[in-house]
Amino acid sequence: xxxxxxxxxxxxxxxxxxxxxxxxxxxxxxxxxxxxxxxxxxxxxxxxxxxxxxxxxxxxxxxxxxxxxxxxxxxxxx
Amino acid sequence: xxxxxxxxxxxxxxxxxxxxxxxxxxxxxxxxxxxxxxxxxxxxxxxxxxxxxxxxxxxxxxxxxxxxxxxxxxxxxxxxxxxxxxxxxxxxxxxxxxxxxxxxxxxxxxxxxxxxxxxxxxxxxxxxxxxxxxxxxxxxxxxxxxxxxxxxxxxxxxxxxxxxxxxxxxxxxxxxxxxxxxxxxxxxxxxxxxxxxxxxxxxxxxxxxxxxxxxxxxxxxxxxxxxxxxxxxxxxxxxxxxxxxxxxxxxxxxxxxxxxxxxxxxxxxxxxxxxxxxxxxxxxxxxxxxxxxxxxxxxxxxxxxxxxxxxxxxxxxxxxxxxxxxxxxxxxxxxxxxxxxxxxxxxxxxxxxxx
Numbered sequence: 001x002x003x004x005x006x007x008x009x010x011x012x013x014x015x016x017x018x019x020x021x022x023x024x025x026x027x028x029x030x031x032x033x034x035x036x037x038x039x040x041x042x043x044x045x046x047x048x049x050x051x052x053x054x055x056x057x058x059x060x061x062x063x064x065x066x067x068x069x070x071x072x073x074x075x076x077x078x
Numbered sequence: 079x080x081x082x083x084x085x086x087x088x089x090x091x092x093x094x095x096x097x098x099x100x101x102x103x104x105x106x107x108x109x110x111x112x113x114x115x116x117x118x119x120x121x122x123x124x125x126x127x128x129x130x131x132x133x134x135x136x137x138x139x140x141x142x143x144x145x146x147x148x149x150x151x152x153x154x155x156x157x158x159x160x161x162x163x164x165x166x167x168x169x170x171x172x173x174x175x176x177x178x179x180x181x182x183x184x185x186x187x188x189x190x191x192x193x194x195x196x197x198x199x200x201x202x203x204x205x206x207x208x209x210x211x212x213x214x215x216x217x218x219x220x221x222x223x224x225x226x227x228x229x230x231x232x233x234x235x236x237x238x239x240x241x242x243x244x245x246x247x248x249x250x251x252x253x254x255x256x257x258x259x260x261x262x263x264x265x266x267x268x269x270x271x272x273x274x275x276x277x278x279x280x281x282x283x284x285x286x287x288x289x290x291x292x293x294x295x296x297x298x299x300x301x302x303x304x305x306x307x308x309x310x311x312x313x314x315x316x317x318x319x320x321x322x323x324x325x326x327x328x329x330x331x332x333x334x335x336x337x338x339x340x341x342x343x344x345x346x347x348x349x350x351x352x353x354x355x356x357x358x359x360x361x362x363x364x365x366x367x368x369x370x371x372x373x374x375x376x377x378x379x380x381x382x383x384x385x386x387x388x389x390x391x392x393x394x395x396x397x398x399x400x401x402x403x404x405x406x407x408x409x410x411x412x413x414x415x416x417x418x419x420x421x422x423x424x425x426x427x428x429x430x431x432x433x
Contacts, residue, residue: 011302012424012427013432028300039373040373043373058379058383062389069305
């Protein structure tokens, strides 16, 4: 699906946990996430901490969208 | 050559996931690697196939999510376990269309082969992401897309495995039942190339069937689009393969092999919770997503960012399907269709989340 969105001319960032799969399917902007059943969360944290974590991940995704890339690029959490 | 001249049976170590080991389903996908000196799950079918020639001396079990989330550690732990038995052969799977499982099988078969020097093979459906990743590195027997194809898989795994161990010549992918590895083998034939090419062209022009001697690889890479110039003015849309749907899954999106996608209105929704959202995806433990769907599609955070002016706008609709065993052709079709709407609606960028 990532490639079709890209093909339509819309920049897209793939937020996913198993980065090798994302690379194989051809995503160009990738942000690694927390875990398979909760990519943008962590039930072990307190709710406000979890939300803060989610916000950091989304902000990283927005940064990826604002960054020019030549080819496939993984944007790890800083 | 390993195994060829020894007395007694060929020693095999088998790798399977938590489901095929009978430990549990998604709720046990975080199962850490363990080894049992037993034959489990598909191992029983392999054992029957091997008869007296080979025996499974140990089965290594690992949860699919544990492996996927801890690839390096899991690989190390499993390699240690395999090494202990000093087997002549290593078999992982069959994984059929289970994506995490296929990636784990490919990863570990490749590692056992390269780091322990033990002949390895695995088996999975050709659309499994593990197939594209590892078919060049490891022999991957081509299976059907579900465990209904177990017998068919074992029928191909056993003879190929024995050939590998005995160092016998391995035939073509079509003959032996494995996925194309991209290896070219030179051979002599009576007709010269130009003649064969003309024959093929004539067949093509006549509309007759012909078989290419060298299938072109399907690269299908899409170059990245330019970055968003001003994110504070951008309309961002959410797309997901994590199966996020409104409470009750009104469109009945299938939990696996999805035949459709949904377009859902989040106007006025600032937070997802068990009252307004759930997941339809059957390929991961749904408890965390059902408890707080923002863990799959971050609506709460994007609304905050929208309010603060950090993004222009969160697009009113999100698009969702279930990425569990969903045919690549379907996923492509869905995305082709809804991308047209995204463009028409003036969406500037997409955040696509996957589980």
